[in-house]
Ligand SMILES: Cc1cc2nc3c(=O)[nH]c(=O)nc-3n(C[C@H](O)[C@H](O)[C@H](O)COP(=O)(O)O)c2cc1C
């Protein structure tokens with residue numbers, strides 16, 4: 001269920017914690033298998049992570065459902081996480097989110113049919129001086145305008 | 158400006174070890190490794206400096222460190238809180254990106270003072286660029302022989318690791334953060350026992366904010382008094398303020414404590430043309446909103462903001478001009494707390510949802526006359542009745558928004574639409 005490569009990556013995290021505390025690595029382990037699975041988790045994957053880390057399955061399940069960064073439904077290849085919290089809202093985030101939805105033909109919270117993108121409204125991403133902003137993959141895109149969004153979307157393959 | 162955490166921000170390659178060392182970095186740590194600086198002396202300097210926790214609560218850092226049972230046998234931990242999730246706050250991200258070595262040195266010093274040989278820096282999961290920078294800096298520090306086991310035969314051991322979050326504001330609360338490092342849901346613990354006695358993995362632990370740790374090396378290099386004198390009594394030093402919202406030049410500014418708010422507003426480029434200041438949230442979304450008049454009278458220090466009716470918090474100054482619909486602004490914040498409540502305590506779990514739904518109903522044009530009293534009574538029942546301060550954080554904006562802008566709420570309820578021409 002978990003690839004050798006993923007196990008190697010998980011082991012790097014396990015090594016950071018004291019012996020017997022390998023369940024501390026569960027958050028990263030879930031992210032690693034989620035990435036390998038195209039961006040979302042399944043119950044079987046969560047169980048496999050729990051078994052690999054020798055921790056109660058219910059605890060892994062709790063972590064997987066408590067934190068926002070895990071997806072339990074298939075997502076687009078690129079997930080656009082758009083901040084709609086206060087500083088971004090004051091700088092026009094709502095209009096930009098509507099613009100994005102129209103332009104992509106998708107609603108927030110859903111993946112586009114071709115699987116390329118999904119858009120998610122998220123809370124403050126800690127880059128409020130660059131409002132309005134969004135996150136795609138590991139990257140932040142700040143000081144967004146309609147034009148800037150067009151450019152970013154053109155870059156998504 | 159830019160005297161401590163941001164002192165290298167305008168240099169080439171600000172995050173590198175070379176830049177950091179060229180500006181005096183790791184001098185204090187090297188002195189410690191040579192056995193030339195005692196724990197007692199460090200605690201004295203910290204107390205003199207007046208440094209107060211930059212994570213929001215403002216607890217004196219020197220005092221916090223002195224609570225650690227440092228002579229107790231067994232493992233102890235130092236934890237850095239880089240979970241930065243309070244709406245309006247984005248300073249720790251820049252410290253991690255542009256001055257990661259100050260965080261490393263500050264944590265190492267803390268490890269020495271508390272006799273803790275292991276540290277974790279908890280970085281929020283979305284901060285991948287800051288995480289890579291911090292990891293790079295860690296590698297540099299290990300490579301230069303500044304971290305590890307029995308460093309330079311000093312008998313001092315300090316190993317530092319990064320832990321990444323996965324999207325939960327509540328993990329910024331220190332005991333939820335510890336739970337999270339342990340691989341659990343981020344639900345805050347009852348206090349007491351405090352982390353200083355029962356912390357990470359049940360061991361004594363000191364938790365500080367990124368900016369607090371990053372301020373420590375310079376305080377010790379230049380002296381507690383030097384730092385204290387940068388600020389005003391009871392608010393030592395300088396502090397990072399994230400100025401966001403309706404200003405021309407939103408940015409982080411490291412300025413002396415006690416700087417007049419109006420000066421800070423000017424540094425941020427002032428308001429946009431033709432706009433007037435309406436309201437200010439001075440310390441992040443969890444601190445009470447202030448009407449322009451009160452804000453313009455305050456200085457950026459703990460006591461002055463307190464006197465104006467709010468709190469310095471994490472120094473996250475959210476500026477709202479006269480185009481802001483206060484009903485919409487509060488509804489957005491209410492949604493945030495509803496989303497982020499961990500669900501452990503009934504008043505917070507139920508109260509945050511209730512507040513959000515009532516506000517949403519007002520915005521949808523179905524508000525009732527009694528809704529404002531209802532909101533006030535719900536928030537009042539949350540305050541003080543929860544394990545952690547998220548409940549208070551959710552409640553305080555409600556009370557202050559309604560108190561200062563009641564007419565706007567009443568108008569929305571009566572007419573089903575905003576009193577302000579353009580919202581947002
Ligand atoms: C809901 C909630 C969220 C918090 N978020 C953060 C945060 O993101 N960063 C932080 O440093 N402190 C945060 N705090 C405060 C911490 O609990 C703690 O007081 C702080 O990390 C201590 O460090 P300091 O003394 O250096 O400020 C939060 C508190 C609460 C109740």
Ligand code: FES
Nearest residue numbers: 083088124125128
């Ligand atoms: S409010 Fe959008 S990044 Fe903070």
